[in-house]
Amino acid sequence: MHEHRDYEGAKIGMWLFLFTEVLLFGGLFLLYAVFLHRYPAEFHAAGKELSRTFGTVNTVVLITSSLFMALAISALQRGRTVLSQRLVLLTVALAGVFLVNKFFEWNAKIGHGIYPDSPGLLALPPGEMVFFNLYYLMTGLHGIHVVIGGAVLLYGWHLMRVGRVTPEHFVFLENGGLYWHLVDLVWIYLFPLFYLVV
Amino acid sequence: MSADAHDHPSFFQPLPGTKGGLASWLFSTDHKRIGMLYLYCIVTMFLVGLALGFLIRLELVAPGRTIMGPQTYNALFTLHGVVMIFLVVIPSIPAAFGNIFLPIQIGAEDVSFPRLNILSWWLYIIGAALAVLSLVTGKGAPDTGWTFYVPFSAVTTTNVDVAVIAVFILGFSSILTGLNFITTLHRLRAPGMTWTRLPLFCWSLYATGWIQVLATPILGITVLLIFAERVLGVGLFDPSRGGDPILYQHLFWIYSHPAVYIMILPAMGVISEILPVFARKPIFGYKMIAFSSLAIAFAGSLVWAHHMFVSGMSDTAVMVFSFLTFVVAIPSAIKVFNWVSTLYKGSIRVEPPLWYALAFIFLFSIGGLTGLVLGSAGTNVHVHDTYFVVAHFHYVIFGGMGFGLFGAMHYWFPKIYGRMYDKRMANWSCLIAFVGFNLLYFPMFILGLQGMPRRYYDYLPKYAEGHFFSTMGSWVLATGLLLMFWNLWRGIRHGKPVGRNPWGAATLEWMAPSPPPHHNFDAEPVVTHGPYDFTGVKPDA
Amino acid sequence: MxxxxxxxxxxxxxxxxxxxxxxxxxxxxxxxxxxxxxxxxxxxxxxxxxxxxxxxxxxxxxHLRYEGRVIRLMVFTAFVILAIAIGLTFFDVAYR
CATH class of the missing domain: 1.10.287 (Helix Hairpins)
Structure with a gap:
């Protein structure tokens, strides 16, 4: 059986998969929208509890990682494989930084007794309870996607080293990059909705 | 088997130079083999669902306890719903016949992502296994109904956790099928296979694929939220924690209403294939049927809250969604009118697939029109959550999608197996099933109008007559269906061998040998005419 | 191809x-x-x-800027569907 290399088809497939991710998060964004509409004051109050510094730093980290990813693709298209490999590793490193930050942030919140089903959370007004529950769900689901995205890119890096992703056939890396940008995209919305709603 | 079987072994036989065996099926990337795996699994699960439904009807034959207690009854109707919806109806036509015939109909060698295709089947199997596991592990089989409504699903002690994970995985399987079909239709059409020469079955699968890709993730997040409610104590649907149970219903139906079109659109595609072949004339209004598939897919995403008229949502929403529901009736009606017009003045040849198609049109029309009764907010309030609803959706899903599936089985049977079943027996089983179907479900409309609530274990004596007729109908229907499956089974083993094109159809799959060889075509076909252009096409039997 | x-x-x-x-x-x-x-x-x-x-x-x-019409239309459709899901829900929650 001869091998199909349908570059355009692979990209269409990847975009379709990204849509499923958008709509998966979409269900949570829908809940967020409804509850923001219902509890504007409580969301305002609870949003102030989150560390804006952490949020902003992580935004910068993710956007910069997206830049590295885009540069990695451009480098590979120009045939500069080694540079591309390094840029992919930098992207993954920034994913790690993001997760470490997230860990400290969650850790601090949990240390204050604010996590789903905790007595501390249940003592809050209903609107703030909803805010924090959504916060954990949405950033948690996003965090899982950061982990998966990082793993996919690491695998792409491996494929480059063994010569299966090349300047001629790099659709795996490009699709991995698309996934990574989507992770960034979701965070671009999560950041203002949780850290900046005032 | 036909004469060319020697040079090109059919897809049932091992590839030249390989040993074959079970693994060559279970890990096959051949779309035809994957379609067959799906077909056999779906038929098996259908028989399971059928048996469950049969037992439910048996319990309801008379008031009071007949053969089981109330908790068993609750578990049975939950399981009947989960099995029929997620394991039979949603995969059914796309995963089985779509996989087998979509690539052949567009002149391709396979789907775009063959390995994702087999992964999708494995996810289906894992999901099915988990669904079974949820019955026998934990503290009892789920008793929530297939809709998993909160607050009950969040607090019941039965094994809902495993069941919702099963649904999540099955959703993933469905997404992969849809994703594959969309990409395949965009990328792998043979030279000359323009969008307006695409068989209508492919058009319906294209529209279905979009619903699978765009709606199923919402189901995914919804069942994950149930899981989070139960395991993490996140209270997003719990009013005592600031949550809102009605939002669960919104999320659930944002998927599950479009899912109704995942079920019915492929069946509509099958009917659009069968009718012109047996009327010997081009389908009436090709472009409108193709377009109405897309219109149904789009409009189907606008109407979900008509399942929630009495849930306590706002009156404004009731009116808006009631109005939008009428919009979706338009493209469905376009199809029905076009089918009937296709038959008009055709030189009709009556064969079993046509009988099933005609049964589809009749039953789907009843199901569709009673849908309008439910879609009008005023009448909905009276029949909401009664047997009227049960009758309505069985007419649409079973009468529509089910008979579409049976029609597809009878239409493509000779192509898949290279043999023909006993046509007389097929006609009789269709008739018996049709009579049984109406006897089973039509009394439910009346019961519903009289006020019989759905899902109840017991009922007042005044409903006894309707329930009795309905149970009688379930026996007739089961007889007809078992006869049908037996007849097909016998046809696989002993049927008369047929050639490439026993019906005289003009779509590409009938140019290939029966059964098709591994790579479908000797050379990439070049398409020069439309799918329903019967000029010079004759049945070869 | x-x-x-x-x-x-x-x-x-x-x-x-x-x-x-x-x-x-x-x-x-x-x-x-x-x-x-x-x-x-x-x-x-x-x-x-x-x-x-x-x-x-x-x-x-x-790279959507550099993609063909098909992918662009697909992306547009996906976001429209998301907007519909969120938007129509507000016919309920905004008027309750």
Whole structure:
């Protein structure tokens, strides 16, 4: 059986998969929208509890990682494989930084007794309870996607080293990059909705 | 088997130079083999669902306890719903016949992502296994109904956790099928296979694929939220924690209403294939049927809250969604009118697939029109959550999608197996099933109008007559269906061998040998005419 | 049927850097404006900035600018469906 290399088809497939991710998060964004509409004051109050510094730093980290990813693709298209490999590793490193930050942030919140089903959370007004529950769900689901995205890119890096992703056939890396940008995209919305709603 | 079987072994036989065996099926990337795996699994699960439904009807034959207690009854109707919806109806036509015939109909060698295709089947199997596991592990089989409504699903002690994970995985399987079909239709059409020469079955699968890709993730997040409610104590649907149970219903139906079109659109595609072949004339209004598939897919995403008229949502929403529901009736009606017009003045040849198609049109029309009764907010309030609803959706899903599936089985049977079943027996089983179907479900409309609530274990004596007729109908229907499956089974083993094109159809799959060889075509076909252009096409039997 | 990768547009490094710079500026803006209170408009401002950023990422980093009509139409459809799901839900929650 001869091998199909349908570059355009692979990209269409990847975009379709990204849509499923958008709509998966979409269900949570829908809940967020409804509850923001219902509890504007409580969301305002609870949003102030989150560390804006952490949020902003992580935004910068993710956007910069997206830049590295885009540069990695451009480098590979120009045939500069080694540079591309390094840029992919930098992207993954920034994913790690993001997760470490997230860990400290969650850790601090949990240390204050604010996590789903905790007595501390249940003592809050209903609107703030909803805010924090959504916060954990949405950033948690996003965090899982950061982990998966990082793993996919690491695998792409491996494929480059063994010569299966090349300047001629790099659709795996490009699709991995698309996934990574989507992770960034979701965070671009999560950041203002949780850290900046005032 | 036909004469060319020697040079090109059919897809049932091992590839030249390989040993074959079970693994060559279970890990096959051949779309035809994957379609067959799906077909056999779906038929098996259908028989399971059928048996469950049969037992439910048996319990309801008379008031009071007949053969089981109330908790068993609750578990049975939950399981009947989960099995029929997620394991039979949603995969059914796309995963089985779509996989087998979509690539052949567009002149391709396979789907775009063959390995994702087999992964999708494995996810289906894992999901099915988990669904079974949820019955026998934990503290009892789920008793929530297939809709998993909160607050009950969040607090019941039965094994809902495993069941919702099963649904999540099955959703993933469905997404992969849809994703594959969309990409395949965009990328792998043979030279000359323009969008307006695409068989209508492919058009319906294209529209279905979009619903699978765009709606199923919402189901995914919804069942994950149930899981989070139960395991993490996140209270997003719990009013005592600031949550809102009605939002669960919104999320659930944002998927599950479009899912109704995942079920019915492929069946509509099958009917659009069968009718012109047996009327010997081009389908009436090709472009409108193709377009109405897309219109149904789009409009189907606008109407979900008509399942929630009495849930306590706002009156404004009731009116808006009631109005939008009428919009979706338009493209469905376009199809029905076009089918009937296709038959008009055709030189009709009556064969079993046509009988099933005609049964589809009749039953789907009843199901569709009673849908309008439910879609009008005023009448909905009276029949909401009664047997009227049960009758309505069985007419649409079973009468529509089910008979579409049976029609597809009878239409493509000779192509898949290279043999023909006993046509007389097929006609009789269709008739018996049709009579049984109406006897089973039509009394439910009346019961519903009289006020019989759905899902109840017991009922007042005044409903006894309707329930009795309905149970009688379930026996007739089961007889007809078992006869049908037996007849097909016998046809696989002993049927008369047929050639490439026993019906005289003009779509590409009938140019290939029966059964098709591994790579479908000797050379990439070049398409020069439309799918329903019967000029010079004759049945070869 | 087989498209070749090399025929594909390679985005210049300078463009990528410019997009990154724009994203940084927008992040600064969205954090900066939180010291002003526009009332209800706060959310609108935040989401407008976020959507602008999302647009930059999709169009340049994700190469949608350089894709054909088919993929662009697909992306548009997906976001329309999401907007419908959220928008129509508000016929309920906004009028309850």
């Amino acid at each position: 087989t498209g070749h990768n090399t025929a594909h547009h390679a985005v210049p490094v300078r463009t990528n850097l410019l997009v990154w710079a724009a994203l940084m500026v927008l992040t600064t803006i969205t954090v900066g404006v939180t010291s002003f209170d526009f009332g209800f408009l706060n959310v609108v401002v935040a989401l407008t900035v976020a959507t602008t950023k999302a647009g930059l990422v999709i169009l340049w980093f994700m």
